[in-house]
Amino acid sequence: MPQQIHLTTRFEPHEERTFRHVPFEVPEGIDQIHISIAYNNRIGSSPMVTGGNTLDIGLFDEEGIESGGPGLRGWSGSERTEITIDSAWATPPYRSGSIGSGTWNLLFGAYKVDQHGLDISVTVSFDTGIKPPTVPPWPDLGVLRRVSLPPAEPGWYRGDLHMHTVYSDGDSYPHEVAAIAYAIGLDFYGITDHNRARSPIDLVPQGDGWPVLGPGVEVTTYAGHFNVWGTDGWYDFRTPTAAGIQAAVDAARAEGGLVSLNHPKPYGPPWEFPEVSGFDTIEPWNGWWGRLNNLSTAFWADALHQSTPDSWPVGIGGSDTHKNQQRGEAANPLSQATMGFPTLWIQTDETLSPQSIIKAIRGGRCFISESPAGPQLYARREGDEMVVRIVGGEGDALLEIGPHGCLGAGAIQGPDVTRRWSIQHVLDDDVPFLRFELHTPTGGIRALSNPVWLR
Numbered sequence: 001m002p003q004q005i006h007l008t009t010r011f012e013p014h015e016e017r018t019f020r021h022v023p024f025e026v027p028e029g030i031d032q033i034h035i036s037i038a039y040n041n042r043i044g045s046s047p048m049v050t051g052g053n054t055l056d057i058g059l060f061d062e063e064g065i066e067s068g069g070p071g072l073r074g075w076s077g078s079e080r081t082e083i084t085i086d087s088a089w090a091t092p093p094y095r096s097g098s099i100g101s102g103t104w105n106l107l108f109g110a111y112k113v114d115q116h117g118l119d120i121s122v123t124v125s126f127d128t129g130i131k132p133p134t135v136p137p138w139p140d141l142g143v144l145r146r147v148s149l150p151p152a153e154p155g156w157y158r159g160d161l162h163m164h165t166v167y168s169d170g171d172s173y174p175h176e177v178a179a180i181a182y183a184i185g186l187d188f189y190g191i192t193d194h195n196r197a198r199s200p201i202d203l204v205p206q207g208d209g210w211p212v213l214g215p216g217v218e219v220t221t222y223a224g225h226f227n228v229w230g231t232d233g234w235y236d237f238r239t240p241t242a243a244g245i246q247a248a249v250d251a252a253r254a255e256g257g258l259v260s261l262n263h264p265k266p267y268g269p270p271w272e273f274p275e276v277s278g279f280d281t282i283e284p285w286n287g288w289w290g291r292l293n294n295l296s297t298a299f300w301a302d303a304l305h306q307s308t309p310d311s312w313p314v315g316i317g318g319s320d321t322h323k324n325q326q327r328g329e330a331a332n333p334l335s336q337a338t339m340g341f342p343t344l345w346i347q348t349d350e351t352l353s354p355q356s357i358i359k360a361i362r363g364g365r366c367f368i369s370e371s372p373a374g375p376q377l378y379a380r381r382e383g384d385e386m387v388v389r390i391v392g393g394e395g396d397a398l399l400e401i402g403p404h405g406c407l408g409a410g411a412i413q414g415p416d417v418t419r420r421w422s423i424q425h426v427l428d429d430d431v432p433f434l435r436f437e438l439h440t441p442t443g444g445i446r447a448l449s450n451p452v453w454l455r
């Protein structure tokens with residue numbers, strides 16, 4: 001029986017952003033596989049870093065490489081080059097479990113290839129007796145402290161649905177993310193690891209006052225990213241063409257997922273296929289406001305302009321936090337994203353659950369605020385009047401925005417201000433919706449509402 005297999009493969013510069021499956025045979029009676037991968041001129045995955053090679057890595061077991069099938073054992077992007085799969089444990093994000101004999105496939109994605117090409121060498125070893133990593137202790141509600149931030153209006157909850165863990169390229173385990181979400185006062189949080197092969201639902205504490213987990217996946221392709229919440233599946237990221245991505249969006253929708261176009265802005269990375277349709281939501285606000293979110297908000301505003309009251313992309317915000325151990329700050333938008341910046345607020349009369357959160361978002365009953373303690377921006381129509389309540393926005397300016405731009409602006413002079421005005425002229429002009437932005441005196445945005453449709 002062979003104890004080691006050596007493999008090599010090479011991507012040429014013109015093969016950047018393509019995938020390749022590299023098969024290898026697993027003999028019978030194996031309890032552990034260790035895969036060690038090396039390649040030349042390795043650089044980081046940030047879209048701002050260029051001039052070297054970045055290799056994305058995934059693994060399919062003997063169940064095969066079929067789209068959405070049971071064979072995906074994990075996808076670690078460019079984070080790891082040493083992977084162990086044991087019947088009892090696995091290097092995150094890979095799935096542990098029985099090691100079936102037959103043909104397995106490494107999946108290589110050449111994210112960046114420099115002018116010398118990308119040369120990869122792989123060693124696969126069997127039953128080498130590697131021990132599992134130490135996992136941080138499970139959090140204890142008895143010793144955790146939670147910030148108390150009651151909402152100004154009943155039925156509203158705050159959360160952050162876009163975050164990463166060690167199950168892709170984050171630095172924290174899901175249960176550590178849960179503890180931080182609890183401590184900063186979030187009522188719900190999402191885990192959206194890149195192309196994850198297992199739901200995080202069993203990896204976090206639940207009930208007993210813990211925030212509610214909205215399990216998701218960030219479908220991470222070379223033409224842009226989208227999140228799916230509310231399903232357990234994975235969606236094929238290996239065909240970064242308009243048709244390939246449309247098929248993945250359609251598959252997620254067919255399973256009932258809430259599908260969200262992520263960070264459509266430079267360095268997001270951006271979204272390259274405007275012709276792909278079917279998004280329930282768009283993320284106009286991802287991470288620190290100063291990180292080009294004015295452009296993703298413009299992308300969303302443009303999509304709204306082309307929408308109808310029956311079918312429009314709800315605007316949501318998410319921090320996209322990866323590194324909880326490196327806290328960033330708004331004054332430096334290139335610093336690490338931080339949980340709750342921004343915060344997504346949702347309204348539901350039901351018990352808070354993954355399903356009621358998704359329902360609220362689908363209904364557009366949500367707004368975005370700069371942080372868990374940031375301004376609250378409630379907007380609704382009452383007959384021929386618009387009613388907007390702003391809590392925590394003193395000294396800021398409220399902008400009233402229609403499909404063609406700003407229709408009015410005014411200063412907020414007080415900590416809890418309710419504005420009420422006639423919109424008869426707007427109705428007469430057949431303006432389809434109004435939405436609201438709360439701006440600081442120097443132009444940044446502190447809160448963003450969804451449209452209030454008028455027809």
Ligand SMILES: [Zn+2]
Pocket residue numbers: 218225262263268269
């Ligand atoms: Zn992303």
